[in-house]
Amino acid sequence: KNQVEQSPQSLIILEGKNCTLQCNYTVSPFSNLRWYKQDTGRGPVSLTIMTFSENTKSNGRYTATLDADTKQSSLHITASQLSDSASYICVVSGNYNTDKLIFGTGTRLQVFP
Amino acid sequence: EPEVTQTPSHQVTQMGQEVILRCVPISNHLYFYWYRQILGQKVEFLVSFYNNEISEKSEIFDDQFSVERPDGSNFTLKIRSTKLEDSAMYFCASSAPQGLGNQPQHFGDGTRLSIL
Numbered sequence: 350k351n352q353v354e355q356s357p358q359s360l361i362i363l364e365g366k367n368c369t370l371q372c373n374y375t376v377s378p379f380s381n382l383r384w385y386k387q388d389t390g391r392g393p394v395s396l397t398i399m400t401f402s403e404n405t406k407s408n409g410r411y412t413a414t415l416d417a418d419t420k421q422s423s424l425h426i427t428a429s430q431l432s433d434s435a436s437y438i439c440v441v442s443g444n445y446n447t448d449k450l451i452f453g454t455g456t457r458l459q460v461f462p
Numbered sequence: 463e464p465e466v467t468q469t470p471s472h473q474v475t476q477m478g479q480e481v482i483l484r485c486v487p488i489s490n491h492l493y494f495y496w497y498r499q500i501l502g503q504k505v506e507f508l509v510s511f512y513n514n515e516i517s518e519k520s521e522i523f524d525d526q527f528s529v530e531r532p533d534g535s536n537f538t539l540k541i542r543s544t545k546l547e548d549s550a551m552y553f554c555a556s557s558a559p560q561g562l563g564n565q566p567q568h569f570g571d572g573t574r575l576s577i578l
Binding site for chain 2: 390394398453454
């Protein structure tokens with residue numbers, strides 16, 4: 350069964366600290382892996398997209414890594430800010446023709462001053 | 463920056479009634495999607511739409527559901543004879559055609575559907 354699992358479920362860090370979120374997937378075939386940020390009450394916003402041939406992708410303070418062999422990905426957030434408080438969702442696309450997305454349950458990140 | 467807009471933001475409907483959720487995708491996008499998120503759960507794919515027809519649909523998207531692009535700008539999701547379990551946040555998304563797998567899907571802020 351195609352699944353996307355994330356850890357931790359929730360995370361609390363202090364402003365200015367770094368953190369890393371994990372994602373494991375069993376989606377096959379695999380087209381691409383995305384990280385989305387979802388603020389409470391809002392729609393998901395794309396952070397990064399990686400195909401199987403890409404190992405890392407950065408977007409400002411966000412850096413995603415992908416190991417297609419072990420089917421693992423991580424999202425590293427550098428120098429966290431209060432505005433980083435949100436859910437971070439790992440999303441996998443297994444169908445290139447339709448780009449149907451399979452969502453993980455997300456990691457709820459809270460950044461405190 | 464262009465964005466996907468959804469209306470209404472909150473819809474309250476009696477069980478058994480029909481409801482239409484509306485979306486205006488980003489103007490030059492050609493791929494359209496509906497997803498739903500039941501409170502506290504993950505986002506789930508419902509349907510993808512391209513060239514005026516359904517490209518793929520999930521098991522959730524049964525005969526109760528239909529989608530339509532009635533004109534050049536709107537994309538709608540119709541739910542017939544709503545059930546209590548249809549209560550969820552419904553997200554519309556669109557993406558550009560170039561290099562489908564490398565294009566982000568842009569999401570609206572959703573319509574919260576409450577079935578009473």
